[in-house]
Amino acid sequence: MKELLGLLAVVAILLSGLALVVGLVFIRRGDRVWHPRAMLTATVLAALFLVFYLTKWGLYGTTAYGGPEEWRTAYYLLLLTHTVLAALNGPLALYVIWRAFRGEFTAHRRWARVLVPVWLYVALSGWVIYLVLQRHGVATGTIAF
Ligand code: HEM
Secondary structure, three states, rough: OHHHHHHHHHHHHHHHHHHHHHHHHHHHOOOOOOHHHHHHHHHHHHHHHHHHHHHHHHHOOEEEOOHHHHHHHHHHHHHHHHHHHHHHHHHHHHHHHHHOOOOOHHHHHHHHHEEEEEHHHHHHHHHHHHHHHHHEEEEEOOOOO
């Protein structure tokens, strides 16, 4: 169950990143119908990621890094930036969507251009963290970094 929840979480965040890129391609082509559809799909997938991730966290605690010492600092830097940006991603996404639904597209575009790279970084770094912990993870069973 623990492995399944972890896998579902990273698959959801990967698909969310893909839907984001697809949504970007749509708006670059001027498609104002499929752009919001793809972006709202990306948002639902990111919310699903959060559900899977938090369920796993609540049930099984965290996994600590147990790999080579020389990579420890780099790993925790990646984890820190991933966590901070993931926390920022949620409220920023809601703000960007809210602006779009209000028809305030100048503000929507301005903040969306900040949001998109943040989102992609979170999705990609999430995968890197997952792969590192698959190989070098040590279950702690406690809620701590
Ligand atoms: C998380 C959700 C969303 C993200 C990340 C996002 C991202 C973006 C980005 C990056 C652009 C600028 C593209 C460029 O300048 O080349 C853009 C433009 C646009 N978005 Fe979104 N979008 C989202 C949701 C929505 C929604 C829900 C709607 C409609 C209700 C929408 C409607 C538009 C429109 C109409 C534009 C063109 C604005 C203009 O050119 O003035 N977007 N979006």
